[in-house]
Amino acid sequence: MSVIPLDRTALVRGRVALLLLFLLSGMAIGTWTARIPAIKQGLGLSDGQLSIGLLGIAAGAIAGMQVVGRLVDRYGSVRVMLPMAFAQGVVLILPAYMPNLVGLALALFAFGAVHGTLDVSMNANAVEIEQAMGRPIMSSFHAVFSIGGFLGAAAGGLMAHAAFSPGVTFVAVAVVITALAFWAARWALPLTAEPAPAGSGPAGGSHGMLLLLGVLAFCCMIGEGAAADWSSVYLLEDLGSSAGFAAAAYAAFSIMMTAGRLAGDRLAAWLGPVTLVRGCGVLAASGLGLALLVGHPIAGVIGFGCFGAGLSCIVPQVFSAAGRRDPARAGQALARVASLGYIGFLTGPVLIGGAAELFGLPRALAIPALLALFVALAAFALRAKPFTK
Numbered sequence: 001m002s003v004i005p006l007d008r009t010a011l012v013r014g015r016v017a018l019l020l021l022f023l024l025s026g027m028a029i030g031t032w033t034a035r036i037p038a039i040k041q042g043l044g045l046s047d048g049q050l051s052i053g054l055l056g057i058a059a060g061a062i063a064g065m066q067v068v069g070r071l072v073d074r075y076g077s078v079r080v081m082l083p084m085a086f087a088q089g090v091v092l093i094l095p096a097y098m099p100n101l102v103g104l105a106l107a108l109f110a111f112g113a114v115h116g117t118l119d120v121s122m123n124a125n126a127v128e129i130e131q132a133m134g135r136p137i138m139s140s141f142h143a144v145f146s147i148g149g150f151l152g153a154a155a156g157g158l159m160a161h162a163a164f165s166p167g168v169t170f171v172a173v174a175v176v177i178t179a180l181a182f183w184a185a186r187w188a189l190p191l192t193a194e195p196a197p198a199g200s201g202p203a204g205g206s207h208g209m210l211l212l213l214g215v216l217a218f219c220c221m222i223g224e225g226a227a228a229d230w231s232s233v234y235l236l237e238d239l240g241s242s243a244g245f246a247a248a249a250y251a252a253f254s255i256m257m258t259a260g261r262l263a264g265d266r267l268a269a270w271l272g273p274v275t276l277v278r279g280c281g282v283l284a285a286s287g288l289g290l291a292l293l294v295g296h297p298i299a300g301v302i303g304f305g306c307f308g309a310g311l312s313c314i315v316p317q318v319f320s321a322a323g324r325r326d327p328a329r330a331g332q333a334l335a336r337v338a339s340l341g342y343i344g345f346l347t348g349p350v351l352i353g354g355a356a357e358l359f360g361l362p363r364a365l366a367i368p369a370l371l372a373l374f375v376a377l378a379a380f381a382l383r384a385k386p387f388t389k
Contacts, residue, residue: 014189015129015137021085021122021188022141024180025115026148027155028092031173032111034156035166039095039104042166049101056105058346060112061119065339068117072124072331078188080331081121085181087114089174096167120338124331127323129189136273138316139264146258210333212381213322216277217341219375220314223284223307223368225348227253231304234291234361241297249291252305260312273317273382281376284310288369292362307368314375315341321382 040050071080091114094107122141130137152173159169231253236246260280268276287306290299322337323330348368355364 010189011129011133013187015133017184017187017189018122018125018129018141019144020180020184021081021118022145023148023151024085024088024177024184025118025122026145026150027152027173028088028111028115028177030149030152030154031156031169032092032095032152033149034153035096035160035169038160038166043098043101043104045101045104053101053104053108056108057112057115058342060109060114061116061342062112062339063109064113064116065120065335065342068120069329069332069335071117072121072334073329077121077125077128077331081118081125082181082185082188084114084118084121085184086178088118089177089181092174092177093167093170096165096170116338116342120331120335123319123334123338124323125188127320127327127330127334130320131324131327132189136265136268136317136320138320139261139268139313142316143258143261143264146254146261150254150258209381210322210325210336212378213318213325214337214340216375216378216381217315217318217337218344219371220311220318221341221344222348222351222371223288223311224257225345226352226365226368227304227307229349230352230356230361230365231300234365235297235300238361239295239297239300241300245297245301248301249304252301253308255308256305257308257312260309261316264313264316267313268317273321274379277314277317277382278376278379280310280313281372281374281379282310284314284372285369285376286310288365288372292365292369307372310372317382 036050036054039045045053068080091107091111094110095104098104098107123138126138126141155173156169159172164172227250231249232246235241235249236243264276271279284307287303287308287310289303290306291303294300294303318337318341319334322333325333352361352364352367355367358364
């Protein structure tokens with residue numbers, strides 16, 4: 001993959017277009033999450049049945065990621081991500097109109113497949129723009145995804161409060177997603193001068209180093225999944241906080257993760273990816289350790305906030321390093337690394353839950369802290385070629 005030289009205005013527009021795609025992707029996930037209780041109630045599903053339906057998202061995302069890498073490398077990231085951006089609005093609507101669990105699972109499989117395909121192709125385009133601009137910009141895209149998730153969840157919550165059905169909610173947000181996709185389509189940059197050859201060579205340079213990058217993403221996403229599902233439980237049941245205050249733990253985690261990603265590009269340019277990820281791993285481990293060792297609700301909120309700040313820059317830097325390791329096959333490299341990360345996010349809460357049954361939740365939550373330390377020790381894997389304009 002060679003990058004076409006472009007003037008600054010074209011690059012800025014291309015970056016804005018991609019920011020819009022990350023925003024709409026986050027909005028879709030946030031909106032869906034906010035209306036899960038209404039979908040569950042409308043279909044009369046038990047907790048177990050709902051969990052089966054939700055597996056459709058995971059299965060679809062992983063399936064999409066297995067295919068998208070070669071598509072991106074063959075046809076270019078723009079030719080993949082733009083159709084998927086428009087499809088994201090369509091598949092968001094489907095779950096609201098499914099008559100039963102089987103239909104819901106199929107609709108969520110489609111939702112997950114589109115989301116996973118869009119995710120990898122967007123990150124591949126981010127690597128291209130980053131290389132063309134000659135400086136780190138990956139973290140800003142992931143920050144906007146987080147902001148989109150918040151906006152989508154807020155929109156879904158407000159419409160639920162106003163007694164709108166999930167179908168009306170999803171259609172309204174899908175209209176916004178489609179409008180953003182149209183805007184992005186006008187400005188998106190096909191930065192690759194020619195697609196990669198169809199031959200199946202080794203993706204991402206050294207297989208061993210690429211696998212290590214995937215393991216780092218896996219470790220980081222285990223922490224993200226654990227914070228999402230267990231931070232509030234820890235404060236409520238183990239530290240004795242009120243239910244309202246317990247929710248502040250994940251709020252602090254999310255806010256600090258977004259703030260860290262907004263600052264991540266400047267930090268990466270200043271410190272370099274290896275030093276940044278090493279420091280982030282230490283901060284994440286120290287923050288979660290504070291939450292576990294002090295044993296006070298306020299320390300818990302502060303600790304999970306530091307945990308979020310520490311994890312914030314790791315995945316963006318890992319994705320950037322994976323895509324730059326072999327730009328001709330960036331799609332395949334990103335697909336492999338993203339798949340391992342996504343598996344970590346899905347299995348993390350289950351792993352913590354199983355360990356909590358055996359050793360108690362405080363000791364179980366030490367697992368993500370130890371994994372963050374491992375990320376710090378293995379940060380050398382992020383060494384990559386310097387940016388060239």
